[in-house]
Amino acid sequence: MRQYLDVKSRYPDAIVFFRLGDFYEMFYEDAVYVARVLDLTLTTRDKGKEDPVPMCGIPHHAARTYLARLTELGHRVALCEQLEDPRAVKGIVKRDVIRVVTPGVVLDEELLDPRTPSFVAAAAGDGRRGYGLAFLDVTTGDFRATEAATAEALLEEIGRVAPRELVLPRGQGQVQDQDGEALAALVRGAFPMLPRANVDGGGDAAAELAKALGAGFDARAAERAPRAADAAAAVLRYAGATQPGAELPVARLALYARADALVIDEQARRHLELAESLLDRRRAGSLLDVLDETKSAMGGRRLRAWLLFPSVDLDAIRRRHDAVERLVAAHGARDRARKLLGEMSDLERLVGRARLGVATPRDLAALGRSLALLPSLAAALAEAHAGELRGAAAGEVDLLRLGTDGQAPLGGALGAEIAAELLRVLRPDAPALTKDGGYVNAGVSAELDELRDVAAGGRDRIAAIEARERERTGIPSLKVRFNSVFGYYIEVTRAHLASVPADYRRKQTVANAERFVTAELGEFEQQVLTADERRIALELEIFAALRAKVAAVAEPLLALAGRVAVVDTLAALAEVAHRGGYCRPVVDDGGVVELADARHPVVERLAAAGSFVPNDIRLDPAAEQILIVSGPNMAGKSTLIRQVALAVIQAQMGGFVAARAARIGLCDRIFTRVGAGDNLARGESTFMVEMRETAKILRQATARSLIVLDEIGRGTSTYDGVSIAWAVGEHLHDKIGAKTLFATHYHELGALAETHPRVRNVSVAAREWKGEVVFLRKLVAGGASRSFGVEVAKLAGLPGTVIERARAILRTLEAEGAGGADVPRPVAPAHADDGPQLGLFGVATPALPAALREVPIDRLVDIVAALRGLDPDELSPRAAHDLLAALAKKLTPRS
Numbered sequence: 001m002r003q004y005l006d007v008k009s010r011y012p013d014a015i016v017f018f019r020l021g022d023f024y025e026m027f028y029e030d031a032v033y034v035a036r037v038l039d040l041t042l043t044t045r046d047k048g049k050e051d052p053v054p055m056c057g058i059p060h061h062a063a064r065t066y067l068a069r070l071t072e073l074g075h076r077v078a079l080c081e082q083l084e085d086p087r088a089v090k091g092i093v094k095r096d097v098i099r100v101v102t103p104g105v106v107l108d109e110e111l112l113d114p115r116t117p118s119f120v121a122a123a124a125g126d127g128r129r130g131y132g133l134a135f136l137d138v139t140t141g142d143f144r145a146t147e148a149a150t151a152e153a154l155l156e157e158i159g160r161v162a163p164r165e166l167v168l169p170r171g172q173g174q175v176q177d178q179d180g181e182a183l184a185a186l187v188r189g190a191f192p193m194l195p196r197a198n199v200d201g202g203g204d205a206a207a208e209l210a211k212a213l214g215a216g217f218d219a220r221a222a223e224r225a226p227r228a229a230d231a232a233a234a235v236l237r238y239a240g241a242t243q244p245g246a247e248l249p250v251a252r253l254a255l256y257a258r259a260d261a262l263v264i265d266e267q268a269r270r271h272l273e274l275a276e277s278l279l280d281r282r283r284a285g286s287l288l289d290v291l292d293e294t295k296s297a298m299g300g301r302r303l304r305a306w307l308l309f310p311s312v313d314l315d316a317i318r319r320r321h322d323a324v325e326r327l328v329a330a331h332g333a334r335d336r337a338r339k340l341l342g343e344m345s346d347l348e349r350l351v352g353r354a355r356l357g358v359a360t361p362r363d364l365a366a367l368g369r370s371l372a373l374l375p376s377l378a379a380a381l382a383e384a385h386a387g388e389l390r391g392a393a394a395g396e397v398d399l400l401r402l403g404t405d406g407q408a409p410l411g412g413a414l415g416a417e418i419a420a421e422l423l424r425v426l427r428p429d430a431p432a433l434t435k436d437g438g439y440v441n442a443g444v445s446a447e448l449d450e451l452r453d454v455a456a457g458g459r460d461r462i463a464a465i466e467a468r469e470r471e472r473t474g475i476p477s478l479k480v481r482f483n484s485v486f487g488y489y490i491e492v493t494r495a496h497l498a499s500v501p502a503d504y505r506r507k508q509t510v511a512n513a514e515r516f517v518t519a520e521l522g523e524f525e526q527q528v529l530t531a532d533e534r535r536i537a538l539e540l541e542i543f544a545a546l547r548a549k550v551a552a553v554a555e556p557l558l559a560l561a562g563r564v565a566v567v568d569t570l571a572a573l574a575e576v577a578h579r580g581g582y583c584r585p586v587v588d589d590g591g592v593v594e595l596a597d598a599r600h601p602v603v604e605r606l607a608a609a610g611s612f613v614p615n616d617i618r619l620d621p622a623a624e625q626i627l628i629v630s631g632p633n634m635a636g637k638s639t640l641i642r643q644v645a646l647a648v649i650q651a652q653m654g655g656f657v658a659a660r661a662a663r664i665g666l667c668d669r670i671f672t673r674v675g676a677g678d679n680l681a682r683g684e685s686t687f688m689v690e691m692r693e694t695a696k697i698l699r700q701a702t703a704r705s706l707i708v709l710d711e712i713g714r715g716t717s718t719y720d721g722v723s724i725a726w727a728v729g730e731h732l733h734d735k736i737g738a739k740t741l742f743a744t745h746y747h748e749l750g751a752l753a754e755t756h757p758r759v760r761n762v763s764v765a766a767r768e769w770k771g772e773v774v775f776l777r778k779l780v781a782g783g784a785s786r787s788f789g790v791e792v793a794k795l796a797g798l799p800g801t802v803i804e805r806a807r808a809i810l811r812t813l814e815a816e817g818a819g820g821a822d823v824p825r826p827v828a829p830a831h832a833d834d835g836p837q838l839g840l841f842g843v844a845t846p847a848l849p850a851a852l853r854e855v856p857i858d859r860l861v862d863i864v865a866a867l868r869g870l871d872p873d874e875l876s877p878r879a880a881h882d883l884l885a886a887l888a889k890k891l892t893p894r895s
Ligand code: ADP
Pocket: 603, 607, 611, 612, 613, 614, 631, 632, 633, 634, 635, 636, 637, 638, 639, 640, 777
């Protein structure tokens, strides 16, 4: 118990798993707590004594499930192992903590989500000097840090990085303690569920980092970002302490500035449903879900990073587009490359595990197999690379080069060399456990082969002994056998007991026979066992050397793995572009965003094939800077304005865009203020939240930003709402100049365009037909004439009597409302006739004849438009025939 208490005193913040034989035991409060949350039986140690110690245990082979549960709950677990073989020592076995598993520092594959990084982060700094944020994925060695001037920016970056655990340095002086408290309160408020940990404040962060990283540390860059360095040092200190005795293999710190990537704030990330859906926070229904056609886990992580951190570097973006374009065109090569990528294991994490010294024989065999696929992958890519590019000015595509063509020795020579070595040494079916050996190939070590011969030869020896003893004793049924309790023995059936010679020693009586041992058998057994022990030890030695060899070249291997991950991501983007009919966007540093026949990639995927109505949209800071998008509820306003933001994100992450053609002027930030009510869980009033978010947008947006506002001002009374929306619109127009999409069902806002030259009114068309609302989903110039609220309510199934009553009230209100209110009013119900008139045609959703429901609505619109301006008397019979044929063709579903 003293040993336990000693360990526990060194890891007071962790639950200690104390290894006793085949069990991990927990004691005292740890035992009481864990027994409760994991539903284990709580027992006591030293029962008879006065103060029995509470205790509970789990079988060590089942530890992973329990570890997973405890880290999920935000706990740290210290694994205290036996450092000596209990059979070999007298007295107390030496034990110590070999590693600490924390929510953010996890090495066990089973506890990791393959497609998301596992970051442990640290924040440092204060409101005066600014903040630093650093994060590290120990499984891959990915280690980055940045600075944030304000608490707001810090919290946003934490949200974007989505660490599993956040470390806060504990101050030493009093002032620092206060700052530490403030920082802790800040983080607790914003991320109440994020597990937090403390680490003692260090001295000179730069010196600490230089010592740990050596050449991988850029001291000059760190000087310019001292808070980032503080945070980075804190992460390293924390993560390092989880691997006592072992060196934490982190080679390099990448310092970045938040402005190096398109800034997507938390609201935008959530409302645009980039990585998870708003509704249930699951991946299904998100843009990531549509885009993630990667074949490997490392590719999945990379795609996610590109999506959440799109680039603002024109050259980098164009390089990605070049590669995607080539991969789109080269069907065969793309298919082959993706198939190979699908056969690859997670190179990054496998190399990471080798470097940490925890890779198993199965891991390294998988690494060997995966690396051996690289030449074929490189060949497929070279084929794609040979393809023509449409953009004549396109530069060299190096993203598709894996370097088997001698261009970079890395992929070719090193990968091949390591692959060959791994495949030579390890059996393809190598197990995850080393305790029984059996994973090293024959022919690798002469000594090992010899030891195996002894074991195999053992079988012949046994047969020989058996034959000889039968001969000698005259007992034909005599057998030599083995069991784990007392090793080799000779079994003689009861009937022949009389013939047993005197040199047999009786060992055991069983149902029908007696078992004996002899001096010869004992000696033989010793030999075999020794050989076997030696064999297992030797295999382990060979394996450890192999793992060290991989670890020694971990850096270049990780670089290679990173390139493979990039290729997988590009191939996925190409696959999605090909299947979805996306276009390569023209990206430039002009401010214009222009989309032809644009769709919403997620809504389109969920809609019936061909039923999504594409739209043209143009935003130009010099002309149509602000689009006021009106239209009834359910018309498709939100979908439309979000699809513009998604197009910008997709383009800047390096992908193609769901449109026929696209021009994207680089954006620096994307803001959204969409929907209401989803923040209620945090206990704030909807309106307050909405205004706070709007305030932030007005504070942070620049002329290069894209702003998507959906129904702002909705959380308060109509007049308040309209007034606020109006003032926000003016500010964006006069002061900021950001491209803005402003969806609203306040028609009154339309009048902004009268006085502000860069404001345009557009609406998503809907028409009324026989008391039903018909959604055309087409964007037309001019504001919506009316809101169709009652019709939408009817569509939603409100009872007929209620609908009738609502109509009556609406008529009265409309008649009264003509008399002036202090709200800005649109001058005219602008251009009510601009859109195609479908009222008589009967394209109403419920009333539409079954045969017509197959026809995309925009075609019906075209048909009506074609017929409308027509004078039949003017048409020649020939022209009339052609027109009729063309119209009939349009009516054929899916022509
Ligand atoms: P609003 O914001 O105007 O209330 P939404 O954008 O939420 O409307 O769209 C309402 C529904 O219409 C969505 O569920 C979507 O599936 C569908 N929809 C939106 N835009 C289109 C489109 N262009 N083509 C087909 N369906 C669409």
